[in-house]
Amino acid sequence: MRICLWAAALQCLVWGPFIILAPQQSAIAYGYATAPRDLFLWQGMGLIILLYGVGYAVAGTDPLRHWLTVALGLLAKTLGPIGMTWAVLQGQTSPGVLRLIPIHDVIWWLPFALIVLRGIRSVSPATAAAAPAPSSRSDHAPVEIPPVASPADPGSSSPPAALSPPRDTRHHTPL
Numbered sequence: 001m002r003i004c005l006w007a008a009a010l011q012c013l014v015w016g017p018f019i020i021l022a023p024q025q026s027a028i029a030y031g032y033a034t035a036p037r038d039l040f041l042w043q044g045m046g047l048i049i050l051l052y053g054v055g056y057a058v059a060g061t062d063p064l065r066h067w068l069t070v071a072l073g074l075l076a077k078t079l080g081p082i083g084m085t086w087a088v089l090q091g092q093t094s095p096g097v098l099r100l101i102p103i104h105d106v107i108w109w110l111p112f113a114l115i116v117l118r119g120i121r122s123v124s125p126a127t128a129a130a131a132p133a134p135s136s137r138s139d140h141a142p143v144e145i146p147p148v149a150s151p152a153d154p155g156s157s158s159p160p161a162a163l164s165p166p167r168d169t170r171h172h173t174p175l
Contacts, residue, residue: 001118004111005060005070012053015104019046031096052076059115067119074112077105 019026023042024035036042052073059066059073081101087093 001063001111001115002060004108004115005056005063008073008108008112009053009056009060011104012049012056016046016048016050016053019043019049029100031094031099033094033096063115064119064122067116067122070112070119071116074109074116077108077112081105 015026018029020043023039023046026046027035027039027042055069056073059069063070081098084093084097084101088095088098
């Protein structure tokens, strides 16, 4: 799972900057006959791809913990090709744009889907019920805070609460 995510991260971390830094060349590599007129939008897509690469790299550190990031990637790698295919069918763009979909999107469907399924199973109620109960001891027990003396109370001889350290009652018996 980790290797798959790191490979996807590498692909996005190479392809995203290529689109950002060389938008005309990347559009032609993608299959456009000429570069898109609004290159800043094309570069924006490159930025999104770059950010997905960062997300996949983070998810690669602990795939089951970051399964939701992988689910978002799977959604993008599914809806992106659908959108591109729709644009081709509507005559809005050349069919050449579809040539990179298999190596940029389709190859990740199965591994990403498996990671998402395992991630969902890892947080399912059945799995949570089988997990050991947390310890009743807490190192973060509440600390008793003494009452604050009002500055208008002239009979108060104690320093203001902001200057008094809170009493730690975890290991002491009450008086």
